[in-house]
């Protein structure tokens with residue numbers, strides 16, 4: 001069902017007609033390939049895991065090897081021919097290892113008609129800009145949970161950069177600088193940038209308009225507000241209620257179109273958003289590694 005209220009920048013209108021997470025093409029599907037095991041930052045709400053039962057980001061049945069992605073996409077298309085997007089969204093960060101980019105390069109050759117979509121915390125975007133374009137990735141989601149280091153440091157405990165762990169506001173500042181640089185350069189290269197923001201009422205509840213204003217200024221095209229799932233160090237926190245989510249969306253919408261159909265997908269999701277979860281059938285017979293390190 002098309003969602004007419006979302007109006008993206010004209011240069012991405014063709015992409016929006018084919019991509020289910022841009023609001024206008026909910027009759028299209030996506031397959032996520034869980035190839036990225038590690039992460040290079042530590043968000044306090046993050047709990048990654050292996051299981052088939054939870055429906056949330058950071059969870060997968062298994063890690064898929066780069067060699068298996070072509071076969072997996074073929075099976076996914078057989079199960080759900082409406083799939084138009086192949087996404088990599090974890091279970092760790094897509095740029096903390098080279099797995100995701102190697103997959104996208106392969107898939108761009110084998111399935112040039114599919115849209116490559118990558119989700120990242122943005123820490124390593126500046127390093128991989130040319131590779132992202134070369135791999136045919138056309139949309140990148142960057143998770144931006146605050147644009148002030150004092151707030152971001154309450155959410156991100158540490159980052160790992162050049163082999164060094166950086167904590168507190170220093171880590172948050174470095175992450176923000178790199179996220180902004182990445183967003184700006186992707187937009188300059190005609191890659192659509194979508195922002196995911198986890199709404200954590202106690203920390204960024206009154207900061208959503210600032211986030212949207214700042215990322216719009218760097219060239220982001222659309223924002224998605226994701227309610228906190230209380231887990232990890234934030235297990236004690238209250239998730240936002242409907243009123244808080246509506247207010248956050250209204251705050252963000254002053255600056256950017258807001259995507260409202262997010263399904264908080266697993267790292268191995270497959271099918272149409274919210275309708276036919278095909279991942280059980282997709283990953284049934286695929287042999288995979290089952291190790292990953294929590295970075």
Ligand code: CLF
Pocket residue numbers: 020021030032085086087088089117118119141194224261262263264265273
């Ligand atoms: Fe996947 Fe994300 Fe690409 Fe979509 S999901 S990497 S942009 S193809 Fe979509 Fe799922 Fe919400 Fe993400 S519904 S969690 S916004």
Ligand code: SF4
Pocket residue numbers: 039040041042043046047058090091092093121
């Ligand atoms: Fe978890 Fe993603 Fe944060 Fe990494 S960037 S710690 S995978 S939520």
